[in-house]
Amino acid sequence: MVLGKAPPAMQSVATARHEAWLSTSVPHLSINSEHIVTARSHPSGDDRWPPIITAMRKAFAATTTALLLVGAAACSASDSSSTDDTKTGPAARRPITAGSAFSDVSAKVSTAKKSGTVTAANDPNHLLGRPNQYTSKVTFTDTRIKASDVSGTEKGAVERGGAIEVFADASAAKARADYIQSVTKAMSALAEYDYVHDTVLVRVSHYLTPDQAAEYKAAADTLK
Incomplete structure (x- = not known):
């Protein structure tokens, strides 16, 4: 069976249905058969589409491009924020040592002198660096302690002020x-105050x- 050109009556019905569909799909669009342009009269490019359709296609392309650009910018900002958080997070905290701990303590207790x-x-004591013992230690004096009270003690003795062990x-x-x-409990001369904070x-010194x-x-x- 060979299909030929549709009779004029059928062409008119198809055109009317096409116009009705466009009017329903595109609000506020009034269109008639004069706007229906065939590929025969406009064989290539955007010229083969009615002006209103061409404008809609271009607007859609522009909107899509804008959305892609906004999405790319948002991803870039998110990646930058994640990088900044990594730099300032807990991992960036300095490891504490006896020296750094003393600096912080002495900033609040001005009478403490390293x-x-x-x-x-x-x-x-031969304990520094040994298994389960302190990894760093500093000693300090306290100017509120009388020199006469600690005249017989060695330099660095806790009685002179104290010590910090990490x-x-x-x-x-x-x-x-x-x-x-437990060791000093029964020896009042060796008594001392001990304060533990984390590590x-x-x-x-008990002289304070x-x-x-x-x-x-x-502190x-x-x-x-």
Whole structure:
């Protein structure tokens, strides 16, 4: 069966239906058969479409391009924010040492003066760096303690002011404080105040009054 050109009556019906569909699909668009342009009269390019359709196609393309650009900009901003968060997050926090802890404590207790840094070579207790022992230690004096009270003690002795010891973990710091307290419990001459904050142990001379020693505890509690 060979299909030929549709009779004029059928062409008129198709055209009318086409006009009705366009009027329904495109609000406020009034269209008639004069706007229907065939490919025969406009063989290529945008010229083969009615002006209103061409304008709609261009507007759609422009809107799509704008949305893609906005999406790309949003992704870029999100990636930048994530990078900034990484730089300023917890991972950027400095590792605490006895030296840095003393700097923070002495900023709040002005009478504390650093007297020495303990190393594995000069540690009189031979504990620095040993298993489960402190990894860094500094000693300090306190100007409120009378020189006559500590005249017979060695340089770096806790009686002269105190010491700060830092451990690998909080449990080791607490174990060290518990051990010192158990040893000095029956020896009043060796008594001392011990304050544990996370991995830091702050040891304070018993020559300071409880109120004076409490200043060290308050300072230790702010260590980060």
